[in-house]
Amino acid sequence: MPIFNPDVETRERKELLEFQNERLQIVVNQAYSHVDFYRKKFDEARVNPDDIKNLEDLKRIPFTTRKDLMDNYPYGMFAVPLRDVVRLQFPMGLYGNPIVIGYTRQDLKIWRELVARIMVGIGITEHDIIQVAFNYGLFFGAIRFNQSAELIGAAVVPTSIASAEVQLRIMQDFRSTVLASTPSFALHIIETMKRKRIDPQTLSLKIGLLGAEPWSESVRQVIEENLNIKAYDIYGVMELVEPGVAGECSARAGLHIFEDHFFAEVIDPRTGQALSAGREGELVLTTLTTNAYPLLRYRTSDVTALHYDRCSCGRTMVRMDRVIKRTDQMVSVRGINVFPEKIEEVLAGIDGVGPGYSMEVTEKKGLNDRLKVLVEASPEILAAKEEKKIALQEAVHLALRRAIGLRVEVEIVAKDRVLGVGWRG
Amino acid sequence: MLKIKNIDAFFEKIQVLRRVSLHIEAGEIVSLIGANGAGKTTLLNVISGLHPSRNGSRVFLDVETRGLKPEKIVALGILQVPETEKVFNPLTVLENLELGAYLRSQDRGQLMEEMEQVYQLFPILRDRKDQLAGTLSGGERQMLALGKALMGQPKLLMLDEPSLGLAPTVVSEIFRIIQSLNERGITILLVEQNAKEALRICRRAYVLDTGRILLTGTGEELLNNEEVKRAFLGKDYKGKWER
Numbered sequence: 001m002p003i004f005n006p007d008v009e010t011r012e013r014k015e016l017l018e019f020q021n022e023r024l025q026i027v028v029n030q031a032y033s034h035v036d037f038y039r040k041k042f043d044e045a046r047v048n049p050d051d052i053k054n055l056e057d058l059k060r061i062p063f064t065t066r067k068d069l070m071d072n073y074p075y076g077m078f079a080v081p082l083r084d085v086v087r088l089q090f091p092m093g094l095y096g097n098p099i100v101i102g103y104t105r106q107d108l109k110i111w112r113e114l115v116a117r118i119m120v121g122i123g124i125t126e127h128d129i130i131q132v133a134f135n136y137g138l139f140f141g142a143i144r145f146n147q148s149a150e151l152i153g154a155a156v157v158p159t160s161i162a163s164a165e166v167q168l169r170i171m172q173d174f175r176s177t178v179l180a181s182t183p184s185f186a187l188h189i190i191e192t193m194k195r196k197r198i199d200p201q202t203l204s205l206k207i208g209l210l211g212a213e214p215w216s217e218s219v220r221q222v223i224e225e226n227l228n229i230k231a232y233d234i235y236g237v238m239e240l241v242e243p244g245v246a247g248e249c250s251a252r253a254g255l256h257i258f259e260d261h262f263f264a265e266v267i268d269p270r271t272g273q274a275l276s277a278g279r280e281g282e283l284v285l286t287t288l289t290t291n292a293y294p295l296l297r298y299r300t301s302d303v304t305a306l307h308y309d310r311c312s313c314g315r316t317m318v319r320m321d322r323v324i325k326r327t328d329q330m331v332s333v334r335g336i337n338v339f340p341e342k343i344e345e346v347l348a349g350i351d352g353v354g355p356g357y358s359m360e361v362t363e364k365k366g367l368n369d370r371l372k373v374l375v376e377a378s379p380e381i382l383a384a385k386e387e388k389k390i391a392l393q394e395a396v397h398l399a400l401r402r403a404i405g406l407r408v409e410v411e412i413v414a415k416d417r418v419l420g421v422g423w424r425g
Numbered sequence: 426m427l428k429i430k431n432i433d434a435f436f437e438k439i440q441v442l443r444r445v446s447l448h449i450e451a452g453e454i455v456s457l458i459g460a461n462g463a464g465k466t467t468l469l470n471v472i473s474g475l476h477p478s479r480n481g482s483r484v485f486l487d488v489e490t491r492g493l494k495p496e497k498i499v500a501l502g503i504l505q506v507p508e509t510e511k512v513f514n515p516l517t518v519l520e521n522l523e524l525g526a527y528l529r530s531q532d533r534g535q536l537m538e539e540m541e542q543v544y545q546l547f548p549i550l551r552d553r554k555d556q557l558a559g560t561l562s563g564g565e566r567q568m569l570a571l572g573k574a575l576m577g578q579p580k581l582l583m584l585d586e587p588s589l590g591l592a593p594t595v596v597s598e599i600f601r602i603i604q605s606l607n608e609r610g611i612t613i614l615l616v617e618q619n620a621k622e623a624l625r626i627c628r629r630a631y632v633l634d635t636g637r638i639l640l641t642g643t644g645e646e647l648l649n650n651e652e653v654k655r656a657f658l659g660k661d662y663k664g665k666w667e668r
Contacts, residue, residue: 053431084651
């Protein structure tokens with residue numbers, strides 16, 4: 001398969017590390033001089049930016065967490081004045097303070113190239129027609145497929161949240177060759193095909209570019225067999241760039257992290273100690289080129305392992321295992337991230353319900369599909385008339401929907417049916 | 426070609442360069458921009474061996490140059506055209522050019538050939554070859570400085586403010602010449618206060634700020650960088666909220 005930017009993607013690791021080293025010092029200088037949060041954090045940890053001389057010294061810098069981003073909402077983490085920012089992104093579904101991520105024109109140009117690298121690496125060319133069936137409203141990453149496809153000259157059909165039937169009709173009529181969606185939506189399309197007796201031979205699909213939620217190898221197999229495609233995994237972090245941090249290549253031996261823009265570490269999430277190559281732990285990323293929103297040692301909460309040996313595709317960039325687990329309790333429902341903390345926050349605002357609740361993600365073939373929340377209600381409410389219970393159920397449902405952006409099934413139950421306050425799972 | 430890693434430099438007790446790391450690849454024009462006092466000239470002097478550096482490494486074509494005397498570094502192919510006193514005023518143009526080849530083997534025929542090339546690049550120097558360098562105009566003196574450096578057959582040519590104090594038409598002529606030298610295979614490290622021109626002709630650039638590298642990118646990226654625009658094109662801002 002061709003390589004979009006061979007100079008960079010196949011650079012000898014020694015040179016790559018020297019490049020990362022040079023960039024790391026610059027990003028540390030910028031963060032220290034432009035971001036009050038980092039200046040304070042360095043000073044408190046008694047780390048002088050001038051002490052950061054190599055990638056090993058990076059370990060002396062404290063981690064950045066999602067809480068830091070929340071505490072510094074809205075613009076406390078920005079390294080540039082607002083005037084230089086051309087896009088502000090606001091991920092949905094977070095609890096507590098929201099977070100906002102800024103991008104300069106230059107940042108967007110970089111991220112556009114990264115998804116293009118993934119596309120080219122799995123064989124997408126200017127002759128392809130990419131049908132993007134991500135939710136453009138809730139998953140900001142969707143728009144990146146447009147920009148990157150346009151960069152390599154492929155055509156984009158942003159079908160967004162059209163129903164599976166409409167998606168299939170477009171697939172047939174437009175002869176779409178690539179499907180970009182969540183794996184669960186790909187499964188939904190397969191089910192619809194079976195129900196409508198649509199022969200996969202009537203489709204022109206060749207490639208699936210799937211992500212935004214965890215999916216197993218067995219799910220990959222089901223999708224590939226039923227859609228007659230090769231399906232590839234793509235990875236991003238909503239606080240940095242999503243997607244575009246890493247992606248699979250034709251070898252499918254892990255996802256290549258774009259190390260010219262991110263420095264990756266894996267740590268033990270309990271001790272914070274760095275783990276050696278091949279060991280599973282929490283992925284920690286440091287941005288090396290970001291202008292607006294530099295993050296030093298950001299804890300992604302995603303669990304993976306890193307592999308540095310050269311890939312058969314020719315790329316020298318480190319590969320990460322596919323992410324199936326997280327260190328926090330976030331679940332992904334149809335590509336939308338849901339934090340239990342958010343549910344607690346919503347329930348706390350409604351009289352007569354909570355604090356106990358249970359979250360249930362109804363799974364389909366190992367995939368998160370529907371979210372059901374059992375909510376504890378007071379005995380008075382449970383003894384009340386059916387209409388009153390339904391009204392309350394509806395109120396919780398609406399509040400959750402507004403907060404998360406997803407339809408959530410709600411059932412009001414007695415205390416003994418939920419597994420306790422703040423139980424998450 | 427040149428790899429600098431974690432260089433510190435001091436004037437007495439004042440630190441003027443702080444763990445500066447940068448690299449230059451063969452065939453590139455790399456610009457170094459920064460405000461007065463940022464440490465640009467010191468960095469060039471460190472690379473030339475004229476100013477001592479502490480810590481770190483400076484590897485040129487796989488040779489560690491730390492601890493080498495300036496003349497050894499010149500012999501390796503690093504030539505610096507300083508900002509001031511770049512030519513020997515009491516000597517003629519011809520003598521200046523001959524001095525440029527001082528460290529090299531004295532094959533007269535080859536020297537004449539190279540001098541001929543310099544004259545082709547700067548015809549004005551041929552007309553003035555018997556004139557004292559001190560009587561030349563600013564632009565002519567800059568051309569002589571470049572010609573003298575070329576006589577040393579540089580692999581890496583470091584130019585310190587080559588456009589300083591020159592008339593605008595001469596400035597664009599000098600930048601044209603720098604580009605043509607690069608096209609002849611000479612790698613160039615350019616220090617300039619004329620950030621716009623320096624970024625326009627370079628492949629990559631570094632921004633030095635109080636002794637630290639604060640930004641890097643291609644010339645085009647930095648030309649469009651708001652921070653560079655503000656710092657070098659006279660724009661300022663008050664705070665994060667400003668639009």
